[in-house]
Amino acid sequence: MASGLLKGAVLLLVSVLSWLCVYMKGRYTVDVRSLPQHPRSHQPPYPGGTADNLLWFLQVSDIHISRFYDPQRVTDFKQFCTENVEVFKPPMVLVTGDLTDAKTIDRGGSMQYEVEWRTYYGVLKETNVMERTLWMDIRGNHDAFDIPALHSNRNFFRQYSSMGQTGKISYHHAHKTPFGTYSFVALDACLNPGPRRPFNFFGYLNESSLASLQSLADETVHSNMTIWMGHHPTATILSPNPGIKHVIRNGIAYLCGHLHDLGGLFPVMYSMQDGGTLELELSDWMNNRRYRLLAADHDMLSFVDVKLGEWPVVLVTNPKHAMFATPSHEPLGRIRHSTHIRVLAFSPDPMEKVIVWLDGVRFCEGSHVEGPLYICPWNPADYGTGLHTIAVDVSDSKGRTRHQEHPFSVDGSRTNISFVQTVILQTDWLVLMKVVFLLVFTAGVLSLPVLRYSSPALPPGGSSLDSAGGAGCGAYPRQFVHKWLSRLSLLTKVDQLYYPLFCFGVYIPFGPWFYGELIQGHYGVLFMHGTYIAGGYVPGLWSHAYATLQVRNTMKGLFVNALFLSLLS
Numbered sequence: 001m002a003s004g005l006l007k008g009a010v011l012l013l014v015s016v017l018s019w020l021c022v023y024m025k026g027r028y029t030v031d032v033r034s035l036p037q038h039p040r041s042h043q044p045p046y047p048g049g050t051a052d053n054l055l056w057f058l059q060v061s062d063i064h065i066s067r068f069y070d071p072q073r074v075t076d077f078k079q080f081c082t083e084n085v086e087v088f089k090p091p092m093v094l095v096t097g098d099l100t101d102a103k104t105i106d107r108g109g110s111m112q113y114e115v116e117w118r119t120y121y122g123v124l125k126e127t128n129v130m131e132r133t134l135w136m137d138i139r140g141n142h143d144a145f146d147i148p149a150l151h152s153n154r155n156f157f158r159q160y161s162s163m164g165q166t167g168k169i170s171y172h173h174a175h176k177t178p179f180g181t182y183s184f185v186a187l188d189a190c191l192n193p194g195p196r197r198p199f200n201f202f203g204y205l206n207e208s209s210l211a212s213l214q215s216l217a218d219e220t221v222h223s224n225m226t227i228w229m230g231h232h233p234t235a236t237i238l239s240p241n242p243g244i245k246h247v248i249r250n251g252i253a254y255l256c257g258h259l260h261d262l263g264g265l266f267p268v269m270y271s272m273q274d275g276g277t278l279e280l281e282l283s284d285w286m287n288n289r290r291y292r293l294l295a296a297d298h299d300m301l302s303f304v305d306v307k308l309g310e311w312p313v314v315l316v317t318n319p320k321h322a323m324f325a326t327p328s329h330e331p332l333g334r335i336r337h338s339t340h341i342r343v344l345a346f347s348p349d350p351m352e353k354v355i356v357w358l359d360g361v362r363f364c365e366g367s368h369v370e371g372p373l374y375i376c377p378w379n380p381a382d383y384g385t386g387l388h389t390i391a392v393d394v395s396d397s398k399g400r401t402r403h404q405e406h407p408f409s410v411d412g413s414r415t416n417i418s419f420v421q422t423v424i425l426q427t428d429w430l431v432l433m434k435v436v437f438l439l440v441f442t443a444g445v446l447s448l449p450v451l452r453y454s455s456p457a458l459p460p461g462g463s464s465l466d467s468a469g470g471a472g473c474g475a476y477p478r479q480f481v482h483k484w485l486s487r488l489s490l491l492t493k494v495d496q497l498y499y500p501l502f503c504f505g506v507y508i509p510f511g512p513w514f515y516g517e518l519i520q521g522h523y524g525v526l527f528m529h530g531t532y533i534a535g536g537y538v539p540g541l542w543s544h545a546y547a548t549l550q551v552r553n554t555m556k557g558l559f560v561n562a563l564f565l566s567l568l569s
């Protein structure tokens, strides 16, 4: 019978795992074809040989200007504001938070340093960048460390930033051109009041801030394209129903930062939300000097992530990258009607050559139209089905070269975005942490009274010989678990053990954890579910993970000791 049980358990495990795989696959892949198509998908204007219907802009994130570390960050940032902005001449630059580092010299604590803000704003003024482009900056969690309220004089964003002086933290900018209106919406999900580290990693939007973001979203309904930007990836923002992803679903993309490159593991992190909105995390300025060039060409979005100092910078805008095609948000049908391949090439020095390859065969040399735009006439029908590859080799007069390639399709064939990146960006980590806590709490704390007041009988004779008849390989583990449970049960019957452990376990989710100066000059009290401070409330975000660890650490002794006892006896 024991071996039957074991087989049953294995079968159950296998079916649960395969269900999980199927669920994960469904959960993390978007059925793009089932989404409604862009209304002008097969309507002109079609990408052709002239420099119209084209707009490009830049994003930079996580600058982390620090008074203690890496002054080169500032020097390089100055170079970006002068050279790169001069070469690209973007109408706007999106800066997605963590403008300053705000960490103490030992990196353990955090506070706002005015000198860091003066440095940031000083670069903007010194380089005149705010006059040459619209500098759209927003706050990141580091810019919100140790800030009791938005109107506090420690909220230096109000004083030392391009957009902060408007008094708004989230805002909408509609960029009007002769060929359409392009909406840029900045969302600030920083905690307010803003605790110090380590209680300020996740973002939070309450009902009213979500509602005001919804009204910003409503303003964009007539725009040709809406780009959302924010510091926190949506997976790290807690928001009430219907949730932040629902509010930004009208956007073709959500541009964010915050996770840097996850300690070097992921130089790029891209994903697609259920509704077809791209979520594109940009690696940092702080350590990697990354920035992003994006272009809307005939209302289709393309982008490339580059490193400071890398020239030339190349971006093929037609046909666009098949991995980032989002038919619900852009008129992809236009690729089939297009008459020209379109390539943007930027360099501080004149361009020498732009060579285009299709499926590994040299196709043409691009001819210059104006500005960064190079074109080649083509017949999309020749590439009418399935995936193909476009490659571009560019060289400038200084002999610098760049090779850029990507898959494309004319018929809507796609390549999938990396599964792992999608899992990172599209998992609701806050919910997951709560679920894990509940499981660990049930197993570690709620099980104690059950064990105490039930008495699992010791197996008769306590030996596996009894079941020798049908004993397969399953008999011993089963007996062992039984023995372990009975030892546990014995231990929980010791009052001196049971009461402190159980009471402390129950205290974790309900009682206050501590009372302290969580924000300079403001005392607050921290519970698992949230923190009350400076007249405000910040929901518990990391706290479920801490609570899980706490339960584990508290109960470990009991469970391990029972294990030893059952091994010894």
Ligand SMILES: *[C@@H]1O[C@H](CO)[C@@H](O)[C@H](O)[C@H]1NC(C)=O
Residues within 6 Å of the ligand: 044, 045, 053, 179, 180, 181, 222, 223, 224, 298, 299
């Ligand atoms: C932008 O939208 C308008 C309609 O609202 C349309 O007429 C125009 O062609 C669009 N622009 C582009 C580049 O598709």
